[in-house]
Amino acid sequence: MSKKLWLGFIVVFIAMAITSFIVHGVILSSCYKSDEMANIWRTDMNQKMWIYYLVYIFISFFFVLIYSKWYKGKGIIEGIQYGVYTGFMMSVPYAYSTYAMIAMPYSIAFQWFIYGMIQYIIYGILVSLIYGKKSQESTTP
Numbered sequence: 154m155s156k157k158l159w160l161g162f163i164v165v166f167i168a169m170a171i172t173s174f175i176v177h178g179v180i181l182s183s184c185y186k187s188d189e190m191a192n193i194w195r196t197d198m199n200q201k202m203w204i205y206y207l208v209y210i211f212i213s214f215f216f217v218l219i220y221s222k223w224y225k226g227k228g229i230i231e232g233i234q235y236g237v238y239t240g241f242m243m244s245v246p247y248a249y250s251t252y253a254m255i256a257m258p259y260s261i262a263f264q265w266f267i268y269g270m271i272q273y274i275i276y277g278i279l280v281s282l283i284y285g286k287k288s289q290e291s292t293t294p
Contacts, residue, residue: 155221157221157283157284158217158218158221160283161217161220161221161279161280161283161284162213162214162217164279164280164283165213165216165217165276165279165280166209166210166213166214168272168275168276168279169209169212169213169272169276170206170209172271172272172275173205173209173272176268176272180268181261181264181268184260184261184264189257189258190257190258190261192256193255193256193257212243213276216239216276216280217280219239220232220235220277220280220281220284221284223235224284225287226284226285226286226287227286227287228281228285228286229278229281229282229286231281232277232278232279232280232281232282233274233277233278233281234277235277235280235281236273236274236275236276236277236278237270237273237274237277239273239276239277240269240270240271240272240273240274240277241270243269243273244265244266244269244270244273245266247265247266247269248262248263248265248266248269249262249266251265
């Protein structure tokens, strides 16, 4: 496996941890403390936060691995496209299956979807910057 794959994995993992903290620990934290949401959380949730980091490891590795196989070298636009595709693949099921399973306001599910899309686009941009743009070979007659 290439150095770019390992670098991408580390960068995406760190970005995932940081953006998830910003979204859930800062932006949505007051929503999570609301009366509507107070009774849906596990009482031992903070003790299980390490599981999120295992999930981040898994997702970030395969996110970069799949990009490395799909990569055509077209630059940042390709990273944005990949982020949109993977964002839909990950954010729709995450947000809406959770909404279907637990008693939470729709507004939270919708925000999870939107913020998830933004996060995956950021990850796609980061990995595209790591892999770079392939130079076009000149064809001289």
